[in-house]
Amino acid sequence: MDRPRTTVEAEVAEELAVVRPGLVPRFTxxxxGxxxxxxxxxWRALTHEPLPWVRRRDRGTLRLSDGRTLDGPAPDPYATGAYVTVVHLDGVPxxxxxxxxxxxxxxxGxxxxxxxxxxxxxxxLSRANQEESSPPWPSTDWEWERRVVDGHPFHPNCRARPAFSVxxxxAYAPEHGPLVELGLLPVRAEACLVAGAWPDDLRDGDRLxxxxxxxxxxxxxxxxxxxxxxxxxxxxxxxxxxTLAVPGGPHVKTALSTRLTSSVRDISVPSVTGSGVLSDFGERVAERTDGLLHVTRTLGAVTDGSQDLAAVLRESPRVFAGPGEHMVPVAALPTTGLPxxxxxxxxxxxxxLTAGLRLLELGVALEAHGQNLLVVLSGSGAPVRLVYRDLADIRVSPARLARHGVPLPDLPARIRTDDVTALRRKLFGxxxxxxxxxxxxxxxxxxxxLETAVRDLPSTPDLPALRQDALPTKALTLMRLSPGTPGDQWTTLPNPLG
Structure with a gap:
């Protein structure tokens, strides 16, 4: 049996021995894997991102700026399996x-x-603490999300939670299946900024x-x-x-001021005050997809004026699934066997792609990754329609909206752009x-x-770019190695259709 090798692995093993000693053998x-x-x-990042210290790439061989060589298997930038078990740095495995x-x-570094x-x-730890058996078709949203054990399919920090003890x-991570008790902190209503309708069951007299x-x-x-x-x-x-699901109720997005995967996420004051406008806008543009895509509504949002105490209530995507249908986050689809x-x-x-390109032509670029995008499946497993949640990181083109006669609401400046590259990066990436x-x-x-699907896609100004251009994707490792550079950084991958 392998043993913990690095300091971090040893630290986690020591904590686990105290908290859940019976789980240590499985963890080890x-x-x-x-x-x-x-x-x-x-390896995907090393072979495709514009890292300044990689001088030249030749399939599985990287020439570094200091003269060293890094060798590994021929890269597949779209592979999700653990196909790289060893690489050699100047011959050292x-x-x-x-x-x-x-x-x-x-x-x-x-x-x-x-x-x-x-x-x-x-x-x-996440893999070690999985149940031996789980229902093939879970009936609740949180059971589906628990099945995404490995986290982000392409980010090296797919499960990094350095601020969390074992x-x-x-106690809090979805793949471990806990029930979390959110504390209800009373704050005088007059001291809060509120958007939408804050529910009566989350009020106590003049306090929220x-x-x-x-x-x-x-x-x-x-x-x-x-x-x-x-x-x-x-x-x-x-x-x-x-974000947590209340049984029989809404989804609650809480303030959690720590780094998860890439970024320190917070709920800013502008995101609270503008949440209702953004939600209404999302609903209106989704209607232009003729039922292919729906957007979950923001029910209410509140903050005490800081980024440390805030919450957003959203309707559950389950409201868009009918009898006998399944609502599945796209990230969980590989667990169904359907793909x-x-x-x-x-x-x-x-x-x-039909829904995404239609909205992009209209002027709305979704950040439709496997966490934000859900698919409604029929009883037989056929993909029927889509549901999108969390509009905070979409991009909106005022010029495109105007061409289609869609009024532009008062959206945050960071969301608005007419830059075609930025819009296509957001959706295609x-x-x-x-x-x-x-x-x-x-x-x-x-x-x-893609070769099969594109034959039936609507002819839009963005379709040729999807067919021919290199495919944009976030340079996730470069971003982690560039702490002084704010915002997203990008790279391109070979177009699968090229």
Missing amino acids: AELP ARAAVLSRL HDDPERLLIALGVPH AAFARELGHSVASLA AEQL LIPVHPWQAAHVLKPSGDEGLAGVLAAHPLMSLR SSPAWLADFARLT SLVAGALAGTAGTGPVLRDA
């Missing part, structure tokens, strides 16, 4: 992504290496009860135990971890290089699905 057994999974994601980054010695160690350890991962994630309460707000709370709200965590059918995958690609690639699992399978 999962470490080699977790290393390969993270190393495969890292490396099967551990954390140690590889340390050996590379690149700027800002030490901090990123530790994040990779956390990704490996947390991924091994006990906190087990704001759901607070227990991690946020313990590490950021730091109340003394349950002091000041007016009760709890039990909910199941979803893929984003900070193994070329015909099914082509139908799914056709549905998603998330949908094709993200959701569809993650569902297909390999480049050849993705190519076959």
Whole structure:
């Protein structure tokens, strides 16, 4: 049996021995596979992102700026499996992504290496704590989201949660299946900014009860135990971890001020005050898809004026699924076995691209990755329609909207752009290089699905770019190695249709 090798792996193993000693053998057994999974994601970045210290690439050989050579298998930028088990740096084998980054010695690599160690350890923990059997077709949204055990299909930090202890991962992370008690913190209504209708059951006289994630309460707000709370709200965590599903009720997006995968996510004051306008706009433009796509509504949002205490209530995507239908996050589709059918995958690609291109032509570029995008499946498993949630990172073109006679509401400046490159990056990078690639699992399978699907796609100004141009995707590793550069950075991948 393999053993923890890095400092991070050893730290997690020591914590686990205290918190859940019975899980240690399974955790240890999962470490080699977790290393390969993270190393495969890292190899994708090394072979395709514009890293300044990579001088030349020749298939599986990288010439570094300091003269060293890094050798690995021929890269498949759309592969989701752990197909890279070892790479060689000047002939020295490396099967551990954390140690590889340390050996590379690149700027800002030490901090990123530790994040990779956390990704490996947390991924091994997630895999180790899975039930032996689960229902083939879960009946609840949180059960579907629990099945996304490995996290982001292409980010080396797919499971990195360095701010969470082992006990906190087990207590709050969706893949471990917990029920989380959100604290209800009373705040005077006059001291809050509210958008939409804040529900009566989250009010106490002249005070609003704001759901607070227990991690946020313990590490950021730091109340003394349950002091000041007016009760709890039990909910199941979803893929984003900070958004939870209340049984029979809405989804609650909480403030959780820590880094998850790439970014420190918060709920800003402008996102609260503009949530209703953005939600109404999303509903209106979704109607232009003739039922192919629906957008979940924001029911209410509240903040005390800071980024540390805020919450957003959204309707559950389940409202768009009829009797006998299944509502599945796209990230969970590989667990159904459906994508193994070329015909099914082509139908799914056709549905998603038709809806995405229609909205893009209208002037709305969705960030349609596997977490934001859900698909409604018929009782037989056929993809019927789509549901999109969380509009915070879409891009909107005022010029395109105007050409189609769609009024432009008062949207945040960061959302508005007429830059064609930015619009196509947003949709193609998330949908094709993200959701569809993650569902297909390999480049050849993705190519076959796209070749079949594009024959029936609507002729729009953006379709030639999808057919011919290099495919944009976020340079996720470059972003982690560039702490002084804000915002997204991009690279391109070979077009599967090229």
